[in-house]
Amino acid sequence: MRLSRYFLPVLKETPADATIASHQYMLRAGMMKQNSAGIYSWLPLGYKVLKNIEAIVRDEQNKAGANEMLMPTIQSADLWKETGRYDDYGPEMLRITDRHEREMLYGPTNEDMITDIFRSFVRSYKDLPQLLYHIQWKFRDERRPRFGVMRGREFLMKDAYSFDLTKEDAVKSYNRMFVAYLNTFARLGLKAVPMRADTGPIGGDLSHEFLILADTGESEVFCHSDLVDMAAPGDVDYDSDLQSFVDARTSLYAATDEMHEPDEFAKVPGDKQLSARGIEVGHIFYFGDKYSGPMGAKVMGSDGKESNVMMGSYGIGVSRLVGGIIEASHDENGIIWPKSVTPFGAGIINLKAGDDGTDAACEDLYGKLSKAGIDPLYDDKADRGGVKFGRMDLIGLPYQLVIGPRGVKDGIVEVKDRKTGEKQNLSYDETLNYITAQYRDK
């Protein structure tokens, strides 16, 4: 992409109401614009990151055997009355009356609706297990939306739902998602720790939150520090017994403040006791027949007897992850994108746009990197060098390739690593080889 043809409205000043890094940088880097309190437009740069995160979440869900579908944003209140949640949910639910005076709502979550879909079609254990997910916009009418996409009102969530004949089978589905979440967050460049958590308005008796540690996190968390750097399971057979992956983590202490037990935490060796702040990026629940019971979602077992289907639900905050990744990966100059989600593979800075030699060198590299699948952003604008360096640091592409008249004379590109700040002078061919090598195993 040529910057002259892109829509990247970078701001010089940090908007006054943005108090945390992700909120500040997303606004300054032209990733988003607020339309109403807690409601944002995703400008091209931000949307590319959001789509990259979504693609990784989707891929890991598919690997775990979940089938993608899409439920609508607007739901009938009737289903929520069946489960009793319509009254329970409180003012965070955006309630709507349509032109025929029917009570509707903007879905904050989908347990009720997916249970209705399930009961419409599935009757027999032969059609189990089922694991369905969608990635859809949700709305929670937060009293005080803040921190940009970290606590917005309209937000993108991946929510999966499992259906099993027995609790034992349901735990297997729960473990699938547990492992898929570990893999998902690792691919996003995050160290996410699963912690025992309160079940809140979803309910149920088994639940883990996945949190990334960051000073700006909304929760206080307590955990065994070995959990932070524990490697993700990676390429596993999701049909195999996954309990050991779960046990390796749940056997170590980890809890959010709501579930914290100081006496238990005290048993963790002193040098392993980690208390920090965390950002919730995922939450999984097993809640048995909490919804299938009142909604009559029953399946016939092999013994011919009907029973309530056993369910769980599994959420990942996709739009929130954009902010979460920035909180975990930035410096005083701007964002530092992990390679897996970066909006562009590298940035090319033309230090003298309009100079024939510099333009030609930049165009050549731009063409070759594009062809190699790197998807570079080429700053071909007329701004002076300082503006270009600052802007490129701010938007956080992993590599910056600087070409000016002097370098052109010597056949040299200055290649800067955004994260380390290290610079090296490489020939054009070396630059192309170096950058493509960085993305070979992505």
Next chain:
Amino acid sequence: MRLSRYFLPVLKETPADATIASHQYMLRAGMMKQNSAGIYSWLPLGYKVLKNIEAIVRDEQNKAGANEMLMPTIQSADLWKETGRYDDYGPEMLRITDRHEREMLYGPTNEDMITDIFRSFVRSYKDLPQLLYHIQWKFRDERRPRFGVMRGREFLMKDAYSFDLTKEDAVKSYNRMFVAYLNTFARLGLKAVPMRADTGPIGGDLSHEFLILADTGESEVFCHSDLVDMAAPGDVDYDSDLQSFVDARTSLYAATDEMHEPDEFAKVPGDKQLSARGIEVGHIFYFGDKYSGPMGAKVMGSDGKESNVMMGSYGIGVSRLVGGIIEASHDENGIIWPKSVTPFGAGIINLKAGDDGTDAACEDLYGKLSKAGIDPLYDDKADRGGVKFGRMDLIGLPYQLVIGPRGVKDGIVEVKDRKTGEKQNLSYDETLNYITAQYRDK
């Protein structure tokens, strides 16, 4: 995908309220389920088609130089009051009051919001032209939703918006989208005809609807029959002058009933006069400063003078296209997907699941086709042949690969072309080669 692991709730009976083919088949083939009047869940099979269509629409928008972003579904009423559309829009607009009693709405379109975004950031002709689009769910509270996704309330639309300094430049943007639309619909396997159209609630003085001809279309259309089979421009340089592609079409008579001029139509040679019914799948508008004027979206020209930015908007009904394609491509047994949007590249029918030889032959072909990128659907269920044949015809994959014990003995697969009904017996290797060849140029 193995059917035993998929969620494909096929219905035996046609639901009584479904009167047109696309509505009937989408319900029967387990593509969707109605949640409320005009509001649907997209089940896995339907969602895959929707995503395939979306990907083609996106690709052609990108080729035409449009930048993707995403605006939220929920908008503040304030913007619509600025343009005067809040009162004009009538009961089709879903109006919402949030917990702080602010007037909000579920966006039926985004001219007002994109103009607000534009005026927040762009001040100079140097930053023009801009061409931005998003693919987002919209809501129109239809009084009587019907025909499934063809006239639903919550629907997926691609809407693009162009910003130019002058009308002359704006027409170039209009032409870009005109050509992109021709290419988009051609890739979807559709013959879409651009017609002069009424501008309705969007407004403006230049507008074309793109319609596909189908007996179930909601509009009566009149056109020169040469337009129907005119080849799409294909791989063009979108920076070049595109007027000739537009003129080649607009010089021939084509109008919807609202804009029909019988006297003009009479001048079309008699054997070329086509009157038919059509389904609107795209609509493009040039409306100048209809929104930029009242909203004060001005840009500075090279002469230092400010003027209202000149705008257009360009819509494609993405979810409606799923229905539109089915209306254009089905028979009495079910859907016939074009290869470009088919949810799976081919279906494998195991005629004797549980038989070692048949299972092994199916598994082998399934593995090889998957590896070749064909994304096959493997019917590994225990149902009898008739059920499997009927289901596979219904869901409409372009090719069916039938393997039974007899074929296994002879090393033969029966390959059926869903569209022509032709069957041929091929060896396993020939089958693999044949199917991959069909998708080579996709």
